[in-house]
Amino acid sequence: MPVQNRWSDSDAQEAIASYGAQGVGVDLALRTYSARLLGADPQLVLHGGGNTSVKTTVVGLLGEPISVLCVKGSGWDLGTIEPQGHPAVRLEPLRALRALDALSDEAMVAAQRQNLIDPAAPNPSVEALLHAFLPHTFVDHTHSTALLALADQSDAAQVCREVFGERVALVPYVMPGFALAKACAAAWEAAEAQRLAQGGPELEGMVLLQHGLFSFGATAEQSYSRMIELVRRAEERLGQGQHTLQPVVLPEPQAPAAALLPILRGALGRAAVIVGCPAHWILALRDTPLTRSVVDDARLPDWASRGVATPDHVIRTKAWPLVLPPPPAAADRAAVDPGALVAWGTQVEAALATYLANYRAYFTRQNQRVGGGKTPLDPLPRLLALPGHGLIGVGRSAADAAVTADIAEAWATTLLAAESIGRFQPVNEDDTFDMEYWSLEQAKLGKAAEKPLARQVVLVTGGGGAIGEATARAFAAAGADLAVIDLDGERAAAVAAACGPRALALRCDVTDSAAVRVAFDRCCAHFGGVDIIVSNAGAAWTGAMADLPDAVLRTSFELNFFSHQSVAQAAMAVFRAQDRSSGVTNGQTAPSGRLGGQLLFNVSKQALNPGANFGAYGTSKAALLALMRQYALEGGDAGVRVNAINADRIRSGLLDDAMIRDRAAARGISEAAYMGGNLLGAEVRAADVAAAFVALARMERTTGAVLTVDGGNVPAMVR
Numbered sequence: 001m002p003v004q005n006r007w008s009d010s011d012a013q014e015a016i017a018s019y020g021a022q023g024v025g026v027d028l029a030l031r032t033y034s035a036r037l038l039g040a041d042p043q044l045v046l047h048g049g050g051n052t053s054v055k056t057t058v059v060g061l062l063g064e065p066i067s068v069l070c071v072k073g074s075g076w077d078l079g080t081i082e083p084q085g086h087p088a089v090r091l092e093p094l095r096a097l098r099a100l101d102a103l104s105d106e107a108m109v110a111a112q113r114q115n116l117i118d119p120a121a122p123n124p125s126v127e128a129l130l131h132a133f134l135p136h137t138f139v140d141h142t143h144s145t146a147l148l149a150l151a152d153q154s155d156a157a158q159v160c161r162e163v164f165g166e167r168v169a170l171v172p173y174v175m176p177g178f179a180l181a182k183a184c185a186a187a188w189e190a191a192e193a194q195r196l197a198q199g200g201p202e203l204e205g206m207v208l209l210q211h212g213l214f215s216f217g218a219t220a221e222q223s224y225s226r227m228i229e230l231v232r233r234a235e236e237r238l239g240q241g242q243h244t245l246q247p248v249v250l251p252e253p254q255a256p257a258a259a260l261l262p263i264l265r266g267a268l269g270r271a272a273v274i275v276g277c278p279a280h281w282i283l284a285l286r287d288t289p290l291t292r293s294v295v296d297d298a299r300l301p302d303w304a305s306r307g308v309a310t311p312d313h314v315i316r317t318k319a320w321p322l323v324l325p326p327p328p329a330a331a332d333r334a335a336v337d338p339g340a341l342v343a344w345g346t347q348v349e350a351a352l353a354t355y356l357a358n359y360r361a362y363f364t365r366q367n368q369r370v371g372g373g374k375t376p377l378d379p380l381p382r383l384l385a386l387p388g389h390g391l392i393g394v395g396r397s398a399a400d401a402a403v404t405a406d407i408a409e410a411w412a413t414t415l416l417a418a419e420s421i422g423r424f425q426p427v428n429e430d431d432t433f434d435m436e437y438w439s440l441e442q443a444k445l446g447k448a449a450e451k452p453l454a455r456q457v458v459l460v461t462g463g464g465g466a467i468g469e470a471t472a473r474a475f476a477a478a479g480a481d482l483a484v485i486d487l488d489g490e491r492a493a494a495v496a497a498a499c500g501p502r503a504l505a506l507r508c509d510v511t512d513s514a515a516v517r518v519a520f521d522r523c524c525a526h527f528g529g530v531d532i533i534v535s536n537a538g539a540a541w542t543g544a545m546a547d548l549p550d551a552v553l554r555t556s557f558e559l560n561f562f563s564h565q566s567v568a569q570a571a572m573a574v575f576r577a578q579d580r581s582s583g584v585t586n587g588q589t590a591p592s593g594r595l596g597g598q599l600l601f602n603v604s605k606q607a608l609n610p611g612a613n614f615g616a617y618g619t620s621k622a623a624l625l626a627l628m629r630q631y632a633l634e635g636g637d638a639g640v641r642v643n644a645i646n647a648d649r650i651r652s653g654l655l656d657d658a659m660i661r662d663r664a665a666a667r668g669i670s671e672a673a674y675m676g677g678n679l680l681g682a683e684v685r686a687a688d689v690a691a692a693f694v695a696l697a698r699m700e701r702t703t704g705a706v707l708t709v710d711g712g713n714v715p716a717m718v719r
């Protein structure tokens, strides 16, 4: 879709009024407003990319006016930026630095921090000096995909000159930092001098070849509108191009993503452990017409070797994607030949081993060029190209993988547009390496400690109920990515929404084993696999055994026993697919790098301590307890841990407020006394059960255990 000019005078006035009420001046209010307009369009700016500034005046403690540059601070995203996301830096001391011949990164960062008006503000952008050295009040910078399709041409300077005429200055590629700031200031001055001498249009911006686009102006609207207008011109030029497909012949139909991604995830995990990384990674597949146009084309191996659309992206995707072997043919999910999948997994491991070797060779070669001294980053790919399916982002979490997948789509857009008018020839290997190993760039990724269950995919059945919801939230709070399954699809969606934007909600009747397999397929296609199952769905039917209709007992067993068996079987199938080891990558076999898995069951006090008229419930839960032990026995050698929670008297769908009132009345005690009828004298909450599930999930050497969560009840004690 063509880029839109979204400037609105009324919205701009609204921004001035609302930010003004917080004490923010007009310049910074408008800067914030138009920065957000840029950030709202992924064709212009993605995930922390791009930067913006305004030159204005603030008042010092003694009432003196101070000229400042308010420039995007690191850690802020233009799409959601606030006024404090453009920290104010004293302008004159920054400009004075231009007299230097060279300035180290450390000295540049220190100089910028020393001149912050608010010493607690975030670091100004690595491109702050570039903004400072330009004379314009407003300066905007994006990595527009349309512009990059021109700026990444093998004859980019000529193409850009044809498209933009004298409206922009052209700056050859220089790595961001002090040298680029000086190069841009010089380019602007040269173009301006030429204009003054020869006449011509006012300069509206600068194209940084193989990097991105700057626009500038006297007002926020002028700078923003020039950015949009320049991008439109780029789009018009691209509209004259024609994309011709060179499709490869792929098996039809192919094995579905749900069958392939767990194999991929397992192979990545084994490779990751060998190179000293955590075994668990989350995958984000983008299966769109755009990504298919790249991965299903005969030129994919060539395209994959060309490089990133703009150097900023290298820290997310590395310089190249891993091109995977085409998947085997299949009639449908159930009809994939297991032997063909094993063979494909072997090819994947070989491709991965080649990728790791190539990355190490690239590092060695480049490190020698820069005189040694760099520490290698892990050699694992972050972007995978899977013919027949699409591009796959690899991340520490679903959110992280999605960021990489977004950048992969921008790469695909730029690549196809560039190839439609010429040849996609982005920044070269040397410059890519310099950017990838630039300390200021690596700092953008952050080194915050991961939460205890980060990188784990957790599937919770009965996730819409009280215990299921508390459990899903507790796992999400511990860093896991969640699939929430419930018979009530709306409840599942509400709980998933509370677990984070990437959480998956699925409506599923767990007593239908085919539906359970479909739910696991959806989870695998969404995250790449699964690690921990909380098999929680359950319900109680009452009645004395001697009078109980068969149908009631069988219904209870369907939900409280057989559905858990269906869930466990589906889970074990995924665990096995993930840990299929051919040994090609490392010559080692499990348990090194194996992902294993966990099954956690919600049994009940009834399984150990039966209550009158609860036979249908208690006998099925007792069978479930036996099922848990059986899986613990049979899953151990695959690294699958299997445990259960024995909870009692939790306020939930099984024990609602009306039932509590009735039972308390029948015993002649208060509701509080009834709910606190245990050794601790305290009501046990759904959150306590959830905390116990999380604790069991973290107990790495425990399997076959029952953990009681009932406030203390002697007849229900396990031993």
Ligand code: ZN
Binding pocket: 050, 141, 142, 143, 211, 212, 312
């Ligand atoms: Zn940039």
